Amino acid sequence: MTITKLARFFMPIALAAVCISATAITPRSADQKKAPKGSAKTEVVDAGSFGIFVNGKRIGTETFHIEQSSDVSIATSTIKVDEGTSKAEQSSEMRIEPNGNLRLYTWHSTVPIKEESIVEPNEEFLVEHLASGCDWKDNQLHCGRTAFGVLCPRQHVSGNATIELAGREKITVKGVPKELNKVKLDSDGVQWLLWITDEDERFKVMKMAVPASNVEIIRD
Secondary structure (H helix, E strand, O other): OOHHHHHHHHHHHHHHHHHHOOOOOOOHHHOOOOOOOOOOOOEEEEEEEEEEEEOOEEEEEEEEEEEEOOOOEEEEEEEEEEOOOOEEEEEEEEEEOOOOOEEEEEEEEEEOOOEEEEEOOOOOOOOOOOOOOEEEEOOEEEEOOEEEEEEEOOOOEEEEEEEEEEEEEEEEEOOEEEEEEEEEEEEOOEEEEEEEOOHHHOOOEEEEEEHHHOEEEEEO
């Protein structure tokens, strides 16, 4: 996978995966209460950075910030990749309404070439709601396999993806063994694996991987 393809592919999946951690696997019993009307309080849901590794070598960093208020949730992401002979720099912003509808998505690339894409829904835009399909049972999270459509604005193509909870798995996080929820995300023949914390840690993504390309994305 070339550096440009990696950057193009990683940006939407990484940003979506971080958002998925707070939406797609949230059980129905843990749905967040809506803020009272007139409330202007903004809460930071998650923020930080991920290291991007190919064959064990760090080649880039993705920095992200997710905040929500009573009328919109905003997720921003910046990715910088440097493999020595080639570089990529991109940024994106996603605005989501309280009911899950997309309000606005923007993407910018400055390196290796300048590009820009904007997705702004109107009355004719097809909106697909991602139902969680998750419930708590015997103090464990149980989720079914969920299929949904995806849009790649930069390439002007759409696709399909499925997501499912694959159980629990122990991995090492910052040198410490930790048991996490393992999630499988399949998008047009490419499988992503995500390891996500429990509800008490707000379902944060700790690690992602694309086994077929020897790619790992690990929270710093």
